[in-house]
Amino acid sequence: xxxxxxxxxxxxxxxxxxxxxxxxxxxxxxxxxxxxxxxxxxxxxxxxxxxxxxxxxxxxxxxxxxxxxxxxxxxxxxxxxxxxxxxxxxxxxxxxxxxxxxxxxxxxxxxxxxxxxxxxxxxxxxxxxxxxxxxxxxxxxxxxxxxxxxxxxxxxxxxxxxxxxxxxxxxxxxxxxxxxxxxxxxxxxxxxxxxxxxxxxxxxxxxxxxxxxxxxxxxxxxxxxxxxxxxxxxxxxxxxxxxxxxxxxxxxxxxxxxxxxxxxxxxxxxxxxx
Amino acid sequence: xxxxxxxxxxxxxxxxxxxxxxxxxxxxxxxxxxxxxxxxxxxxxxxxxxxxxxxxxxxxxxxxxxxxxxxxxxxxxxxxxxxxxxxxxxxxxxxxxxxxxxxxxxxxxxxxxxxxxxxxxxxxxxxxxxxxxxxxxxxxxxxxxxxxxxxxxxxxxxxxxxxxxxxxxxxxxxxxxxxxxxxxxxxxxxxxxxxxxxxxxxxxxxxxxxxxxxxxxxxxxxxxxxxxxxxxxxxxxxxxxxxxxxxxxxxxxxxxxxx
Ligand SMILES: Nc1ncnc2c1ncn2[C@@H]1O[C@H](COP(=O)(O)OP(=O)(O)O)[C@@H](O)[C@H]1O
Ligand SMILES: [Mg+2]
Numbered sequence: 001x002x003x004x005x006x007x008x009x010x011x012x013x014x015x016x017x018x019x020x021x022x023x024x025x026x027x028x029x030x031x032x033x034x035x036x037x038x039x040x041x042x043x044x045x046x047x048x049x050x051x052x053x054x055x056x057x058x059x060x061x062x063x064x065x066x067x068x069x070x071x072x073x074x075x076x077x078x079x080x081x082x083x084x085x086x087x088x089x090x091x092x093x094x095x096x097x098x099x100x101x102x103x104x105x106x107x108x109x110x111x112x113x114x115x116x117x118x119x120x121x122x123x124x125x126x127x128x129x130x131x132x133x134x135x136x137x138x139x140x141x142x143x144x145x146x147x148x149x150x151x152x153x154x155x156x157x158x159x160x161x162x163x164x165x166x167x168x169x170x171x172x173x174x175x176x177x178x179x180x181x182x183x184x185x186x187x188x189x190x191x192x193x194x195x196x197x198x199x200x201x202x203x204x205x206x207x208x209x210x211x212x213x214x215x216x217x218x219x220x221x222x223x224x225x226x227x228x229x230x231x232x233x234x235x236x237x238x239x240x241x242x243x244x245x246x247x248x249x250x251x252x253x254x255x256x257x258x259x260x261x262x263x264x265x266x267x268x269x270x271x272x273x274x
Numbered sequence: 275x276x277x278x279x280x281x282x283x284x285x286x287x288x289x290x291x292x293x294x295x296x297x298x299x300x301x302x303x304x305x306x307x308x309x310x311x312x313x314x315x316x317x318x319x320x321x322x323x324x325x326x327x328x329x330x331x332x333x334x335x336x337x338x339x340x341x342x343x344x345x346x347x348x349x350x351x352x353x354x355x356x357x358x359x360x361x362x363x364x365x366x367x368x369x370x371x372x373x374x375x376x377x378x379x380x381x382x383x384x385x386x387x388x389x390x391x392x393x394x395x396x397x398x399x400x401x402x403x404x405x406x407x408x409x410x411x412x413x414x415x416x417x418x419x420x421x422x423x424x425x426x427x428x429x430x431x432x433x434x435x436x437x438x439x440x441x442x443x444x445x446x447x448x449x450x451x452x453x454x455x456x457x458x459x460x461x462x463x464x465x466x467x468x469x470x471x472x473x474x475x476x477x478x479x480x481x482x483x484x485x486x487x488x489x490x491x492x493x494x495x496x497x498x499x500x501x502x503x504x505x506x507x508x509x510x511x512x513x514x515x516x517x518x519x520x521x522x523x524x525x526x527x528x529x530x531x532x533x
Contacts, residue, residue: 166361168357168359168361169361169363171326171329171331171349171355171357171361172355172357172361172362172363172422173363173374174331174348174349175329175330175331175349175350175351175353175354175355176351176374176375176378176422176426177350177351177375177378177379177426178378187363190363190365191363191364191365193365266406267364267365267366267367267406267407267408268364268365268408
């Protein structure tokens with residue numbers, strides 16, 4: 001009796017709610033980051049680097065806070081997001097359609113597959129001067145650049161997902177009365193959803209990166225030009241505040257993407273476990 | 275005229291080397307309505323191939339398969355099939371899977387729900403309607419596959435080693451349930467297995483196949499009623515196994531010489 005209680009007691013005492021546990025886990029995982037940040041602050045305070053090259057973290061945070069309060073950073077984040085997400089959704093629509101078309105049609109596959117293979121390894125951003133030449137310096141070339149970059153991984157993920165369908169699943173549908181012409185949308189695309197979504201997930205941070213780089217190249221508004229402009233005026237605190245803003249934006253994007261993935265792929269073993 | 279006629283069927287594939295490979299040859303078999311027939315034979319003897327041809331998933335190279343006098347051209351809901359690895363739709367719930375064929379048939383929603391529920395209950399999956407297949411055990415997934423097939427009310431059930439992936443206990447229970455279902459509905463069943471005891475327990479006739487190419491070696495009437503004793507089943511199974519043994523040994527030797 002006594003023994004049973006004793007055995008049970010520690011387990012009971014340490015029973016933490018899952019939410020608290022998750023929080024503790026996150027806290028634990030952020031220790032290396034905190035160490036890095038502390039080192040940053042210490043090194044700059046100790047005068048070991050030129051402050052112009054690396055301002056102390058505390059001063060960067062002050063700038064970040066000030067520019068957030070007065071709306072500067074939010075404005076640039078929105079600007080960048082509009083560019084990145086417009087291009088991204090354009091790429092998502094085009095990529096899924098092109099990838100699906102490649103899976104369905106042999107002539108389309110014949111035409112498009114070598115182009116995708118060719119485009120896959122090259123740095124798409126190197127086309128930016130051409131895009132500026134063609135589309136000017138406004139938002140359009142940035143959006144198209146993002147789309148051009150993101151359409152490649154989305155197309156190839158959709159195509160590969162649609163091609164890798166298990167023939168027995170197709171046969172099941174046929175024997176349950178589905179006509180061949182309807183198989184693609186009723187069976188192939190839902191079955192390919194995990195791969196399609198993986199492609200979309202891979203492309204999302206790329207959209208942000210390309211969006212920011214195009215802003216650095218063409219000016220206008222947005223986080224990229226916010227940072228480049230700061231550097232031109234030798235304002236390194238603002239440049240680092242821009243990096244912070246980028247980091248926050250990127251984390252929020254990825255978090256949203258993860259939530260959407262879990263929702264859409266509720267049926268998937270991996271999503272269900274995660 | 276028999277219900278399901280398989281007439282001098284041959285299937286050959288073209289191999290990677292470009293030579294024809296004969297998977298099954300000279301298959302002649304007639305199956306009566308309401309009959310439960312099993313196919314046994316060494317692996318690679320063409321059991322699945324034959325089932326897939328009856329299902330209309332792959333065409334015969336020669337010969338013909340007729341259901342009720344009509345040549346099989348393509349798959350259809352009159353011939354339900356359960357594949358060895360279930361082939362459920364993983365993005366649909368249990369209910370979604372079982373309703374699938376009913377949706378395709380255009381059955382109104384309320385009626386569809388009710389029909390699907392009846393089959394879900396029948397295979398003992400009440401309470402799991404909203405679960406996704408990835409959350410279910412192998413035995414439960416197999417039940418979903420069976421319910422999905424039965425919901426379309428096919429006149430022929432094609433089952434390809436449906437219990438092959440199950441553990442021994444689950445398999446035994448599923449065998450008993452399948453036999454009960456068959457007694458209840460009296461459908462025509464073509465059942466592929468490599469387990470002779472399972473074949474004897476379930477079926478009225480057992481087709482023994484030989485390999486390379488797959489041919490019918492013998493057709494054995496089991497003649498066992500539903501109340502057959504364990505001893506009787508074992509005795510029949512042993513006899514059948516004696517017949518099959520040589521074939522299996524020969525198939526294994528052929529595998530080895532190929533490797
Ligand atoms: N699509 C295919 N292409 C080429 N060979 C095949 C194909 N499907 C089956 N086969 C061959 O046909 C033979 C019979 O296969 P199968 O019907 O699956 O045998 P079983 O189900 O009895 O194990 C095997 O040798 C197999 O390799
Ligand atoms: Mg097989």
